[in-house]
Amino acid sequence: MxxxxxxxxxxxxxxxxxxxxxxxxxxxxxxxxxxxxxxxxxxxxxxxxxxxxxxxxxxxxxxxxxxxxxxxxxxxxxxxxxxxxxxxxxxxxxxxxxxxxxxxxxxxxxxxxxxxxxxxxxxxxxxxxxxxxxxxxxxxxxxxxxxxxxxxxxxxxxxxxxxxxxxxxxxxxxxxxxxxxxxxxxxxxxxxxxxxxxxxxxxxxxxxxxxxxxxxxxxxxxxxxxxxxxxxxxxxxxxxxxxxxxxxxxxxxxxxxxxxxxxxxxxxxxxxxxxxVGLISFFTVGSDEVRAWTIRRHTVAPLAAGAIHTDIERGFIRAEVVAYDEFIRRKTMALCRTDGVLRLEGKEYIVKDGDIINFRFAV
Ligand SMILES: Nc1nc2c(ncn2[C@@H]2O[C@H](COP(=O)(O)OP(=O)(O)OP(=O)(O)O)[C@@H](O)[C@H]2O)c(=O)[nH]1
Ligand SMILES: [Mg+2]
The missing domain is CATH 3.40.50.300 (P-loop containing nucleotide triphosphate hydrolases)
Known part of the structure; x- marks a missing residue:
């Protein structure tokens, strides 16, 4: 930004x-x-x-x-x-x-x-x-x-x-x-x-x-x-x-x-x-890097993916999303999955501030 x-x-x-x-x-x-x-x-x-x-x-x-x-x-x-x-x-x-x-x-x-x-x-x-x-x-x-x-x-x-x-x-x-x-x-x-x-x-x-x-x-x-x-x-x-x-x-x-x-x-x-200015952050997490990304409020998932790379935007399939607070309560993705708070979202999904996201894409 x-x-x-x-x-x-x-x-x-x-x-x-x-x-x-x-x-x-x-x-x-x-x-x-x-x-x-x-x-x-x-x-x-x-x-x-x-x-x-x-x-x-x-x-x-x-x-x-x-x-x-x-x-x-x-x-x-x-x-x-x-x-x-x-x-x-x-x-x-x-x-x-x-x-x-x-x-x-x-x-x-x-x-x-x-x-x-x-x-x-x-x-x-x-x-x-x-x-x-x-x-x-x-x-x-x-x-x-x-x-x-x-x-x-x-x-x-x-x-x-x-x-x-x-x-x-x-x-x-x-x-x-x-x-x-x-x-x-x-x-x-x-x-x-x-x-x-x-x-x-x-x-x-x-x-x-x-x-x-x-x-x-x-x-x-x-x-x-x-x-x-x-x-x-x-x-x-x-x-x-x-x-x-x-x-x-x-x-x-x-x-x-x-x-x-x-x-x-x-x-x-x-x-x-x-x-x-209407900006929010979403996060990507992993053992290599934990990172905050900047997007405008009301941005749909594929465009948010584009903040990372245009390839991910173009090849967008789905977003695996968990809200920050939900994640912090459980501390592992596995628990988030079994508790059903790790959601699969499509291209209409509007990314929220604090979302932790893993994009699935094909190039
Ligand atoms: N007293 C006072 N002087 C200030 C303040 N801010 C800037 N100045 C002074 O104003 C002068 C110009 O400041 P700059 O920051 O160079 O202004 P600028 O807008 O970048 O100027 P240009 O790039 O030339 O357009 C400097 O001598 C500053 O020390 C302030 O808050 N109080
Ligand atoms: Mg100046």
């Missing part, structure tokens, strides 16, 4: 990236809009995986991972609100979820591209960019479909055209596509376009050191976003988290308790990135 970090320039993206991933990318130089994207992979903490690891004692334990990508900043100015390059948009189309970092912290030595601090406005600017970009893709595609249908009209094309028309109207009302209800079939039709406004969104408000315990007003101002599905809004102090990240564990504990921070904001952010 890939999460792209975007936002206006100097909103603290690289600082947050360092905090999240333990990287040490330079933030003093104000890279603004230049240079390549930074990437780092982190593990998703999951105590179920540790329990399974103790039971199976495999050679290898592989947690679910999140790859964070720190992309270049958007150089918005009052005159010119568009700023994302095609190269940038191409990169962000490939991520599974988008983290928009907006600046709330005050720091006179760090200029804001629009000179004033207004996190809600900044999020609006980024969203408007995404809406425009999706509209562009839709218009191109509709033109091509129209030509194609003049030559030879197929049901499939007609359905797609009708759906794109609906998407277009929705976007023209400045609404993101993630709020447009779609059937499974329709989702499938547009899957290849990788619409930016359809991707799960994590809004991260980068608050100043002095506002750590005083973030309810900021959060409240984002309530419209919070009510939408597949969007989560949270506050973080990127600067502090980056500093904490560079300390030893004991130092970090001390530092946190001095500031009255209970939980590492980073741990929270990682978990929220995962949950709120």
């Amino acid at each position: 890939k999460i792209g970090i975007v936002g206006l320039s100097l909103s603290g993206k690289t600082t947050l990236f360092n905090a999240l991933t333990g990287s040490q990318v330079d933030t003093t130089a104000f890279m603004s809009g230049k240079g390549d994207a930074h990437r780092a992979v982190i593990s998703v903490p999951d105590e179920r995986l540790d329990v399974l690891n103790d039971l199976f004692q495999p050679k290898k334990k592989t947690p679910a991972t999140i790859e964070y990508i720190d992309l270049a900043g958007l150089n918005a100015t009052e005159q010119k609100k568009t700023g994302f390059s095609d190269q940038f948009l191409g990169q962000i189309r490939l991520v599974d979820a988008i983290l928009v970092l907006v600046r709330h912290f005050k720091n006179d030595s760090v200029p804001h591209p629009l000179n004033t601090i207004d996190p809600l406005r900044d999020l609006g600017i980024v969203e408007a960019e995404f809406i425009l970009s999706d509209l562009g893709i839709i218009e191109n595609r509709m033109e091509r479909l129209l030509r194609q249908m003049k030559a030879k009209k197929t049901d499939q094309d007609a359905r797609e055209y009708e759906l794109l028309e609906r998407c277009k109207a929705f976007l023209e009302e400045e609404k993101p596509l993630r709020n447009l209800p779609m059937s499974t079939e329709e989702q499938f039709l547009v899957r290849g376009y990788q619409f930016l406004t359809q991707k799960p969104l994590i809004v991260c408000v980068n608050i100043g050191e002095t506002d750590i315990h005083n973030d309810s007003a900021v959060l409240a101002s984002f309530s419209v976003y919070q009510q939408a599905g597949q969007v989560s809004v949270l506050t973080v102090s990127a600067q502090i988290e980056m500093e904490v990240q560079q300390l030893t564990t004991e130092e970090a504990e001390l530092f946190r308790s001095d500031l009255g921070i209970v939980d590492s904001a980073m741990g929270r952010l990682v978990r929220e990135s995962y949950d709120l």
Whole structure:
């Protein structure tokens, strides 16, 4: 799973990236809009995986991972609100979820591209960019479909055209596509376009050191976003988290308790990135490897198998499934089988969080 970090320039993206991933990318130089994207992979903490690891004692334990990508900043100015390059948009189309970092912290030595601090406005600017970009893709595609249908009209094309028309109207009302209800079939039709406004969104408000315990007003101002599905809004102090990240564990504990921070904001952010974006884990177990795999909620078994390998998806026959809790109560697959909690599921089965699965497939 890939999460792209975007936002206006100097909103603290690289600082947050360092905090999240333990990287040490330079933030003093104000890279603004230049240079390549930074990437780092982190593990998703999951105590179920540790329990399974103790039971199976495999050679290898592989947690679910999140790859964070720190992309270049958007150089918005009052005159010119568009700023994302095609190269940038191409990169962000490939991520599974988008983290928009907006600046709330005050720091006179760090200029804001629009000179004033207004996190809600900044999020609006980024969203408007995404809406425009999706509209562009839709218009191109509709033109091509129209030509194609003049030559030879197929049901499939007609359905797609009708759906794109609906998407277009929705976007023209400045609404993101993630709020447009779609059937499974329709989702499938547009899957290849990788619409930016359809991707799960994590809004991260980068608050100043002095506002750590005083973030309810900021959060409240984002309530419209919070009510939408597949969007989560949270506050973080990127600067502090980056500093904490560079300390030893004991130092970090001390530092946190001095500031009255209970939980590492980073741990929270990682978990929220995962949950709120609608991701779940299933497990594969054995003496070689115990492993957590990431899929979207409501994924059917063959597609879940595809997270492991496309061969398993293509050759899918059945899934042997036991729920994590049922397994833990018995501790062996043999007992699960005799107790009837190890089920055989077909291609319609919707995988649940914590399922332990053995896929049967033929290639
Ligand atoms: N006071 C304060 N300063 C911060 C915070 N987060 C980032 N900064 C400062 O803001 C400046 C820019 O931070 P970066 O992390 O480089 O911002 P960026 O969004 O990656 O910038 P570009 O890549 O240039 O768009 C640095 O000097 C940071 O130290 C924060 O939470 N509080
Ligand atoms: Mg940066």
